[in-house]
Amino acid sequence: MRHLLSIIILVTLTGCGINTGEQNDIKNTNKIQQNIKIPVSNSMKIAMTTPKTLHPIYNLDPTVAQALYLFFDTLVRIEDDGSIKPNIAKYWSVKNEDNSIILTLNENINWHDGINLTAEDVAFSIKTIMNAKESIYKKSVENIANVAVLSPYTLQIWYRQPFSSMLQTLFFPVIPKHIYNIGYEDALDLIPVGSGPYKYKENIPLDAMYLEANEEYFKGAPLIETFEILLTPNQLSILSSFEQGLIDLVYADTMDWGKYTRDSSINIYEIPTQNYEFLGLNFALEKNNNNNIREALTYVMDRQQIIDIYYLGHGVLADTPINPTSYLFDQDITMKQQDEAKVKLLLSKEGYQYDEETELYTKNGVPLSFTLLVNKDNSNRMKIAEYIATMFKDVGISINIDAVDVKTYNNRIYDGNYDMFFGGWKFSHIYDVTYAFHSKEIDKGDNFIRYSNKDMDKLLEEAFSASPNDIKKAYIDLQEHFLQENPYISLYFKSAALIVKDKFAENIDPDPLNIYSNVYEWSIQ
Template sequence: MKKTIALVSAILLLLTGCSSSETKTVEGNVTGQGAPITTEGESENVINLSMSVVRSLNPIFNTDETVNNVFSLMYEKLINIGSDGKAEPNIAESWSFNDEGNVLTLNLRNDVCFSDGSSLTAYDVAYSLKTIDRAEASYYKNCSNNIKTWSVSSDYSMTVTFYNDGGNNIYYLSFPVISRTLYGGDYAVDSDSPNTALTNGLYRFDSLAEAKQLSLVASLNCFKGMAEVEKVMVTMTKDRSTQINLFSQGISDLLPADETELAGQSTAVGVNKTNYVTNIYDFIGFNFNNNIFGDRNIRQAIAYSVDQDSIIESVYLGNAEKAYSPISSSSWLYDKNVYGYDYDIQTAKMLLEQSGWRFRTSSSVRENTDGGKLSATILVNKENNERNQIAQIIADSLKVLGFEISIDSVDYETYKQRVESGSFDILVGSWTLSPVNDFSFMFETGNNSIGYSSEKMDEYIKNCNTAVTDEQMTEAYGKFQKYVSQELPYISLVFRQSSVYSSQRLQGDIIPARYNVFNGIKNVTVK
């Protein structure tokens, strides 16, 4: 009987498409239209996932990454960010900026529906923006923080005005769109979030066992088509270790995780692992208030002494991509003509000699003409095993060059305070970089933590941030990368890789990307 009702509803939906009528209050444990639900035992067509316990089914109020990954199956974003970091049409099918890049005209697809068949319009986008803006905490808070105003022009077009100029503003529109008629009012309120959902993604809400399990069913009215697997069951856990154990025991089918998280865990036979490059950027920083590191020859000598390939294999176990600047080689903005510093101890020694650092009174430590020693301390936080290993490798290399070198491994709070106060010589650090590609915090005079100052770099940063067209952006970021390579305020080490592990039950390719770890799940099938 359930199959018959679902089939009739599916035919009606395919004939009528999106409905313009208002959404009524959803009751019960099933919302909207989905794939036919088979009786228990009839089908194994299920993907099992895990995530943290949700406090709301409204994706805007979420702050947890594992929940965000699951919600990406339920809610589509206004614009997507591709594997190359470029903004891609999604719910918004096209857009155009004014000459300054601070006002954007947005055109939406007219065939996007919520899971009850109601149309998604610009009014829902505006409602979602206001909800983000009023939320105390949200995964997407940075979006509304950079948007000044927005206005709806028609059901499928709107205008957005940003505080700053530049084509990078498009990235602030990468947020999920929720239904204004489900939540009501001028904007959704976290405390009033219902235990149900109207979705617009590949999967629609089916049922929720609070703090235990979320059930999703393949949607028949997603504008991207219908997923091959009809059901997704998500087990909620209170900690990360439980999620890892569920996968290791073969209970869940997909797990986004770093290789280090699975260290020592036995996994089921036939597990597949697919790597992807993250936006976690590891680097070596110099304190420019130390006269030694104000000399570019010294910075370049250190760069030539760092064996990146060896560090990637020994420290990251191969799970990293060599970095030449804060722009990944997988980015659409990457300039392949930017050169790096291949490991070359002889060139490193020559650069030190050119700057007057020689073995004078000692055969192990170089001195300048004034008798000052070439000495430095490397700052790391002791909780981070990778940073400590890298610091030791760098220290060993610098001793070979003739540095008097030591490592200061401190707790994270002390590390953070010393970086902020400039109490270091060399530091090993990392940043999780934004898709917006604004590097002012790293390089801009008076706005960085290493005391670096350069009018030319400030100009390059400004040109990057204010570029609007693709051509302007690639030109501006190309010049920026070349100058970073020459100046070396930082030595770029790696972009870390992470992985998505999949069980042998699944057939087809999951093609994870840094902003969409379950990319490709639509075409995955169950054996």
């Protein structure tokens, strides 16, 4: 077996003056070249944080996970709209009668060592995720009951219950059984051997890793010959490396759009995300239980103006937790816009009148006001919260900002010690929002707004258990109910960005989960 991470760890320790005495114990049948740099003009430089492991299933670092997609292909692709496209699996059929999927694989895919990829490898990958204590792909298997190989290129996966997002669970890297079927500790240290567009070439510990094109890649030989991956301490170091010109590419799901949009030497590829921002209301309070008041709040803000000012337009206005870029989105929805007349009408139905003297809506002499809980450690949310407070005041509703540290913020939300809070979710591509809105999640889950509605519960259950063929209708029904109830005051979905030096041709097409999805087509101009 070929091992790499042991070398990285050893160099880290000896660099700190610790003599481990283990240098001769490294299992490595293929000697690694450690100190050779070969200048290649047709090359791309990227960066990742120094990995604890290069095992794609056991790795937990998101920057390492992206780099590993250069080595490892996924069973399917996730498109910009969240739908599924073939990859290693070329087609599939859903069997509703026994909650299963039958998958047929491409037969012309080889591992980097030349051995053919088969259904045995896919089944082994699924079982490896199932048995892992931790994995970023754990959600993919949490509803899987069993998997069986039917033929060299066909397998069947059974799920414990009807599950609308069956197909989305198929996004995970496939690993070769003949390489990775070893003990956990040994597997952590393996050099990557996958079926992806690039192969491991050499390593300079604590410095960089070098990859070469997989000329036998099943989608076609990559046009860029080599990749150099710099090893850095953290995400900030990756951004710094890009700004210093040390690397050619950087991915950011939270970024200063203004800094980069003015740079003519780069190209920015906007990527939709599942990062949803909202205002949450505490339903334990009487005023927050009033549907007309919640509806009025949806017309108070010019949310597009927030996106334009604070994200330079790089975000998507949303009225529900379904991203308008998603294939699940109800195309008949007309986004709500700021409308003071509707605010006045809805509040008047609840006895609120506009007081010219205080410039606030009042009822029985008491102004309509909210205290907005905000994490002060999130500087961007703080700025936006202040802007939101201004928009509320201009309409005639008072907002007081309660800025606290992140620990206090989280504790108060889960304890129900708030009026309104500025929050966000990073939804999974395996879609299910039961945990946020179902009444059973009030005490044991993340329904910290304490929202309870029998119709919502039923629609959430139906959306979860629908056939993959009926998932769209189930989520359209859910969105319609959400628009009637407004359990959250939806704001927007944020966009991420892949920022690339302009020496590379503009045929880069990143997927939301895999920024290197078409890397084999990338080229230098």
